[in-house]
Amino acid sequence: MLSLHNVEKVYFTEENAVQAVTGIDLNVSDGEFISFIGPSGCGKTTVLSMIAGLFPPTSGRIIMRDKEMKGYSKETGYMLQEDYLFPWLTIRKNIELGLIITGMHNKNTINETLSLLKQLGLEDKADAFPSELSGGMRQRAALVRMLAPHPSLLLLDEPFSALDYQTKLKLEDLVYTTLKEQQKTAILVTHDLSEAIAMSDRIYLFQSNPGRIHNVFDVPETFKYKRPLEARNNPDFHPFFQRVWKELENVEVPNTNTS
């Protein structure tokens, strides 16, 4: 459904031009769950933002469903590191925001969104303000907000990194099952290797200076289709973890800063 061809992004500042990512080629098919991992500054988030249409690539092409992407596409939904629910709106208004912006705000879509909220166990919080919710609840509400306008490709930018460990594990499971149920395609950016392995089907390891894809790993079939919590308990999980970990170490070592 999505393919990137030789995508490059250069940031310009007054002092210099920084090559953020270069030569990115990748393919994502329908229903796949992909992860980007790598050291900080390797351009994972840059690639994700370009797919979301937040800014265009300097060169190269991003093809979405056989069409070249120009800016925002209704196909994509984006989840940030923190929930960024608007503190001046109730949860109900917050999750309707995506519908309002995309012009899909009507009785049907509102009811659908509210039933999704119920499904994620936040029914009784609809009229609460974000400040009254715990971190996990807020991130669940942010998930509902993202899913409301029916995107088919979900871009997750370290959505679990601000949560405590227990909440994070639970939410990983919840996000995973919700996305699989709705047959969504997803790209997860994370710095947590075990999270990437537990959740995704395929892992792209990035290296920095300039950001590019170093290696691609297919997650073993034995736990690929299992929920994250089960996957973590699979006997094949750790050997695979070790393998990717070594590569990650290689990538992270000599990091001469050029910015």
Added chain:
Amino acid sequence: MLKYQIQTLHKHYLHKIKKEKRRIIGTQLLLLCVFFLTWEVLSRLQWIDPLIFSMPSRVWELAIENIADGSLLIHSSVTLTETIIGFTLGTIGGTCIALILWWSPFLSKVLDPYLVVLNSMPKVALGPIIIVAFGPGIPSVIAMACLLSIVITTLVVYNAFQQVDENYKKVLLTFGATKKQLFRHAVLPACYPTIISTMKVNVGLSWVGVIVGEFLVAKQGLGYLIIYGFQVFQFQQVMMSLLVIAILASLMYKSIEGLEKYLMKRKKRM
């Protein structure tokens, strides 16, 4: 047993708060009384010149007289209307200019030095020009009040617009929001608290503008009463006008505070 204890303790606590509140209000009233009483006594004993400083009893007499013949009401309402119009124009106008600057970064960069000059300039110095431009009357007074608050409103609100967390905008941009939607759904609501506090500052500024404007041109209003009383050496009139201004300005400030509380409450209740 324990529950009973907690309840009594809570009652004690509430009682303590109530008592403290009463003490504060009591002291505040006492201070006010002491102030007027001292003024009265000093003036009667001629320790301060009663011709210049007048005394509360005379001011009061004059106030009663002016209320009875309706003149105080006319002067007060003229001034209050001018202030409210100037205040509203300044606040809304400043916010609109801030919006334009936010909308067009080019324009904001171009206008930046002019805004700095306008802001540091004592606006009162423009008085004569305003009078020439708007004629010697109420429009000039309103223009003065508006001018005093509009520049600072523009600067403060524009600054607040720029300080809005990028991530709130990013949330909307990932839904393909237009610039207008960004402003309406993220930037403006995020800045309501700043706009309210600017309004509080503007209350004071508009009063300054109106009174100065009335000093310069008016035939009516509390500022006019002050300058007239000064010229004919009628200082109880000056004092009376000052007291009325103090009361009206505080009321206006309090109503903005009330508005703020109302908005906060409504937000909580929704």
